[in-house]
Amino acid sequence: MKHYLIFLNIHHLLGLGLSLNIFTATTEKNTDLVAKQQRINNSVDTFSNFSDVMNEFDILENWSRLCNISPTGYNDFNIVCIIKGNSSIKLSEFRNFTNRVSSNVRFDLFVTCEDGLLHFPWPFKADKLNRIYIKNCTIKDYRTEYKNPLLESIPDTIKYLQMDNVTISLRFGELYDSLSRANSPIARSAECGPENAFSIIRSRIKVIFEDMHNFPLYDFSTAMTHYDYYFNTQKRTCLYNNLEVFEISGMEDLENTNVNKIVHTDMAENLKILNFSGNGMFDTIYKLQGWRLRFPVMEYIDFSDNNIKVLPMIRDYGMTVEKTKSVGIIDIRRNKITSLTKGMIDSFSTHEFVKVDISENPFLCDCGIIEVLEYLSSKTMPKAYDYLGSLVCANPLNVRGRQLLSLSLTELNCNKETVINFPIIVMSIIAIALFVITLLTLYFRNLIKVILFTRLNINFACKIKNDINEKKDYDAFIAYSEKDVDWILRTALPKLESEDAGKACRLCLHHRDFIIGNTIADNIFKCVENSYHTILLISSEFLKSEWCMMEFRAALWKSLHDKGRYLIIVLKDNVTLDNIDPDLKSCLNSHTYLKIGDVLFWDKLKYAISFRHNTKQSN
Ligand SMILES: *[C@@H]1O[C@H](CO)[C@@H](O)[C@H](O)[C@H]1NC(C)=O
Numbered sequence: 368m369k370h371y372l373i374f375l376n377i378h379h380l381l382g383l384g385l386s387l388n389i390f391t392a393t394t395e396k397n398t399d400l401v402a403k404q405q406r407i408n409n410s411v412d413t414f415s416n417f418s419d420v421m422n423e424f425d426i427l428e429n430w431s432r433l434c435n436i437s438p439t440g441y442n443d444f445n446i447v448c449i450i451k452g453n454s455s456i457k458l459s460e461f462r463n464f465t466n467r468v469s470s471n472v473r474f475d476l477f478v479t480c481e482d483g484l485l486h487f488p489w490p491f492k493a494d495k496l497n498r499i500y501i502k503n504c505t506i507k508d509y510r511t512e513y514k515n516p517l518l519e520s521i522p523d524t525i526k527y528l529q530m531d532n533v534t535i536s537l538r539f540g541e542l543y544d545s546l547s548r549a550n551s552p553i554a555r556s557a558e559c560g561p562e563n564a565f566s567i568i569r570s571r572i573k574v575i576f577e578d579m580h581n582f583p584l585y586d587f588s589t590a591m592t593h594y595d596y597y598f599n600t601q602k603r604t605c606l607y608n609n610l611e612v613f614e615i616s617g618m619e620d621l622e623n624t625n626v627n628k629i630v631h632t633d634m635a636e637n638l639k640i641l642n643f644s645g646n647g648m649f650d651t652i653y654k655l656q657g658w659r660l661r662f663p664v665m666e667y668i669d670f671s672d673n674n675i676k677v678l679p680m681i682r683d684y685g686m687t688v689e690k691t692k693s694v695g696i697i698d699i700r701r702n703k704i705t706s707l708t709k710g711m712i713d714s715f716s717t718h719e720f721v722k723v724d725i726s727e728n729p730f731l732c733d734c735g736i737i738e739v740l741e742y743l744s745s746k747t748m749p750k751a752y753d754y755l756g757s758l759v760c761a762n763p764l765n766v767r768g769r770q771l772l773s774l775s776l777t778e779l780n781c782n783k784e785t786v787i788n789f790p791i792i793v794m795s796i797i798a799i800a801l802f803v804i805t806l807l808t809l810y811f812r813n814l815i816k817v818i819l820f821t822r823l824n825i826n827f828a829c830k831i832k833n834d835i836n837e838k839k840d841y842d843a844f845i846a847y848s849e850k851d852v853d854w855i856l857r858t859a860l861p862k863l864e865s866e867d868a869g870k871a872c873r874l875c876l877h878h879r880d881f882i883i884g885n886t887i888a889d890n891i892f893k894c895v896e897n898s899y900h901t902i903l904l905i906s907s908e909f910l911k912s913e914w915c916m917m918e919f920r921a922a923l924w925k926s927l928h929d930k931g932r933y934l935i936i937v938l939k940d941n942v943t944l945d946n947i948d949p950d951l952k953s954c955l956n957s958h959t960y961l962k963i964g965d966v967l968f969w970d971k972l973k974y975a976i977s978f979r980h981n982t983k984q985s986n
């Protein structure tokens with residue numbers, strides 16, 4: 368434990384400069400060598416011969432050239448590699464070495480790159496490897512051992528794993544081969560990574576495809592039909608009995624994935640730091656309901672530098688019962704929270720064992736904040752919440768940079784009267800409704816069918832699943848651009864997923880239902896496979912985004928190859944059909960599409976989602 372805490376401190380102190388400091392640490396240790404040898408001479412331990420280990424290392428073709436090995440303790444060695452220019456190293460060569468040296472040795476491996484390449488298959492298993500730290504590198508062959516049966520025969524020795532600013536360079540073939548299928552699931556260690564680790568840190572990782580351009584849609588789909596293409600999500604519970612630090616940070620793509628695995632599925636009872644900093648997340652925090660029950664010794668949940676706009680209710684499950692447990696800090700600094708209310712502050716400031724830090728958010732200090740000011744000055748807050756009074760306003764301009772408790776009432780512009788004339792609004796709504804109903808009856812007779820279908824709950828299929836052999840987790844997978852996420856979250860979700868009309872659909876959303884650690888493509892395929900329908904939300908943003916095109920391709924492929932499933936195209940923002948991608952255009956020509964502006968849009972969409980039922984019956 369002590370050893371571990373020291374590591375943590377060093378890690379935080381060194382930050383980005385870690386690579387430099389490794390070297391100073393190493394040379395210091397070299398001067399200690401004589402003392403260490405003396406201890407070894409005196410020790411009765413059977414120790415591996417230093418020179419044996421060094422000699423074995425010298426035999427290696429590339430590792431010996433690019434890396435320095437030095438002893439750091441009785442049985443411990445540091446290996447520091449700098450991979451420059453066009454050079455590369457293979458994990459397999461290192462494994463050959465670690466297999467040969469005596470069993471009581473441990474290696475700590477630090478690799479930094481200056482353009483160099485690593486051929487390192489995840490999860491970087493090698494016998495006797497205690498720590499691995501990879502910085503600034505491009506990794507190839509990352510998924511090549513996902514299904515290799517030999518993987519499980521290598522001992523799971525990694526205690527500390529850290530990757531920082533790493534690019535994973537995949538080939539399409541490699542990705543497809545590594546997808547989990549019913550008859551060839553991926554290995555446990557590929558799914559879980561190092562299960563004995565104390566710390567797993569993955570920061571600023573991105574995935575690129577080397578051969579994206581060599582893989583036209585047609586080849587892709589043909590290749591895939593050769594497989595028994597059935598996704599089998601393992602949904603294993605990974606057991607991280609030692610794990611104290613879990614970090615996934617600085618990932619631009621993570622907005623599309625989620626943290627279900629570590630937050631809901633895996634076991635990590637000793638987890639103390641859960642770090643999702645800098646990932647552009649905006650709703651993940653809602654998934655942490657009940658976090659105390661799963662993580663009883665949690666000390667720090669880091670959501671700083673994300674896009675959280677609305678603060679959820681933060682609870683303190685069970686902590687009053689067992690007071691020996693730690694205070695958990697929930698760090699929501701530098702997000703996008705603008706509004707501050709009395710209820711919000713009340714929801715967390717009463718908990719003794721949780722401290723929520725919302726400082727450095729762009730707060731709006733207008734008239735609405737008066738009740739907060741009154742509340743803060745009237746109530747004695749727990750000490751941990753002293754900081755609330757000095758929260759800094761971002762808007763409006765006249766109070767920018769000011770602290771909350773320094774504001775005076777006159778500065779808050781509370782004079783404007785916003786009287787809403789209720790009767791007029793209600794009347795207008797009724798008038799509009801009547802108008803719409805009249806229009807419908809007169810001009811949209813066919814569509815009344817749709818309305819009857821949805822409104823009277825006749826044969827609505829979202830809930831009717833039992834008579835279909837194939838059971839799926841979702842009614843529909845929605846493919847959309849990140850930029851449309853607000854619309855999805857605020858408009859589409861309440862319409863489709865709410866139980867209001869007793870016909871809730873279950874939707875697979877990439878920002879919510881993706882499994883962390885899987886690639887985006889992997890997640891999309893699983894989502895499409897586990898959904899009866901694929902809905903494409905085509906907006907101008909969607910068309911612009913490269914990533915979305917890939918998502919689209921996968922969805923398109925899947926829907927074309929499985930007649931029982933339906934591709935539903937939804938057009939947003941008056942998208943012009945003139946200059947769009949040919950693939951997409953041909954798709955629009957052969958599928959009916961819905962426009963969001965359509966009066967009956969939601970009915971049509973639900974009708975379309977229900978269509979699956981009819982198709983299956985006629986099969
Ligand atoms: C350790 O022992 C070896 C011989 O067993 C000897 O040559 C060497 O000088 C000793 N080293 C120290 C630091 O005592």
Ligand SMILES: *[C@@H]1O[C@H](CO)[C@@H](O)[C@H](O)[C@H]1NC(C)=O
Binds near residue numbers: 419
């Ligand atoms: C250490 O290795 C050298 C060279 O392989 C060998 O001659 C020597 O006997 C070894 N010593 C021990 C204590 O194993």
Ligand SMILES: *[C@@H]1O[C@H](CO)[C@@H](O)[C@H](O)[C@H]1NC(C)=O
Binds near residue numbers: 428453455460
């Ligand atoms: C060593 O590097 C060279 C050049 O990068 C490569 O061709 C060779 O296969 C490598 N050997 C091993 C064992 O990794």
Ligand SMILES: *[C@@H]1O[C@H](CO)[C@@H](O)[C@H](O)[C@H]1NC(C)=O
Binds near residue numbers: 453
């Ligand atoms: C690496 O690049 C250097 C020049 O930058 C060249 O001389 C050498 O042959 C290259 N090595 C390999 C294996 O391509």
Ligand SMILES: *[C@@H]1O[C@H](CO)[C@@H](O)[C@H](O)[C@H]1NC(C)=O
Binds near residue numbers: 459461463
């Ligand atoms: C590792 O050893 C195996 C067999 O012992 C050999 O086939 C393979 O080429 C070696 N790999 C490297 C990178 O040296």
Ligand SMILES: *[C@@H]1O[C@H](CO)[C@@H](O)[C@H](O)[C@H]1NC(C)=O
Binds near residue numbers: 479480482
């Ligand atoms: C990262 O790699 C780039 C080249 O790809 C190099 O210029 C840069 O110095 C490296 N940064 C660090 C911190 O090693």
Ligand SMILES: *[C@@H]1O[C@H](CO)[C@@H](O)[C@H](O)[C@H]1NC(C)=O
Binds near residue numbers: 532533
């Ligand atoms: C991250 O790595 C890339 C190369 O892989 C390099 O170009 C870039 O400078 C690195 N960024 C930092 C902050 O080290």
Ligand SMILES: *[C@@H]1O[C@H](CO)[C@@H](O)[C@H](O)[C@H]1NC(C)=O
Binds near residue numbers: 669
């Ligand atoms: C979380 O990760 C970020 C980025 O690596 C780091 O700056 C921050 O200190 C970490 N937070 C904790 C609590 O470790």
